[in-house]
Amino acid sequence: MTVGHVVTLAGVLFTIGMVGVLSRRNLLIVLLSVELMLNAAALAFVAFAVHHGNLDGQVMVFFAITVAAAEVAVGLAMVIALFRLRLTVDTDKVSLLRR
Amino acid sequence: MTTAFFWIFAATITGGGLLSITRRNGVSAVLWAAVAFVGIAGLFVLMQAYFLAVVEVLVYAGAIMVLFLFVIMLLNLRKSDLAVMRGARLHAGGAVLGAAFLGGLVWTCRRAGLFDVPLEVGVSGETANLAGPLFKDYLLPFEIASFLLLAAMVGAVLITKRRLR
Numbered sequence: 475m476t477v478g479h480v481v482t483l484a485g486v487l488f489t490i491g492m493v494g495v496l497s498r499r500n501l502l503i504v505l506l507s508v509e510l511m512l513n514a515a516a517l518a519f520v521a522f523a524v525h526h527g528n529l530d531g532q533v534m535v536f537f538a539i540t541v542a543a544a545e546v547a548v549g550l551a552m553v554i555a556l557f558r559l560r561l562t563v564d565t566d567k568v569s570l571l572r573r
Numbered sequence: 574m575t576t577a578f579f580w581i582f583a584a585t586i587t588g589g590g591l592l593s594i595t596r597r598n599g600v601s602a603v604l605w606a607a608v609a610f611v612g613i614a615g616l617f618v619l620m621q622a623y624f625l626a627v628v629e630v631l632v633y634a635g636a637i638m639v640l641f642l643f644v645i646m647l648l649n650l651r652k653s654d655l656a657v658m659r660g661a662r663l664h665a666g667g668a669v670l671g672a673a674f675l676g677g678l679v680w681t682c683r684r685a686g687l688f689d690v691p692l693e694v695g696v697s698g699e700t701a702n703l704a705g706p707l708f709k710d711y712l713l714p715f716e717i718a719s720f721l722l723l724a725a726m727v728g729a730v731l732i733t734k735r736r737l738r
Contacts, residue, residue: 494594527695544725
């Protein structure tokens, strides 16, 4: 196990999340894919923190997880508000600002 | 030993991630994502980031996934709503973009020699070691994070309220 292995794995997970964001229309699954991408970044942070023998990267991941928790709470609240308003969580049907 | 565990966790993470974005059922997608998060926690343990491993399981696999499950069950979506996927063009585009990104990443890692030296843990990320920088160098961000959580909590309650008075 080298840094390269872990970073490559983080890249694979990030790609999976990116494909999920691009190809899914369910807003909940899109949010879930964003979480996968955030975790991929966390994985890379920890790998490089260990590689450099420095704990700053791990502290950064701690903060990233805090922000992610806040983001999910607000994001899901907005999904619920949207569902109340339009009775859908399909991202293609929420295009009022595009017109 | 470490290498074997690395591949086990890598398979868990990749499999869980892939299954979570391909499942049509929202509940099973969230549960597969939880599997991926547990795999990431295992990898954190392998890199001796013990505190983050515990936080990962508690916050991600625990709290955030439960929040997702609650919302999916609360919305009670129709089957047709959950099943919608984009066309094959966007799938192919995402795959090409992802392959290009991955290729560039591996090439850069190889150029930087990151595949040559095995990962050796200098300072383990246990709670006592992590608390030092967290409460000395990063005290201000820590306090800001607590304020951010409070703001998010109030905001989430306010957004979901039916009618504001």
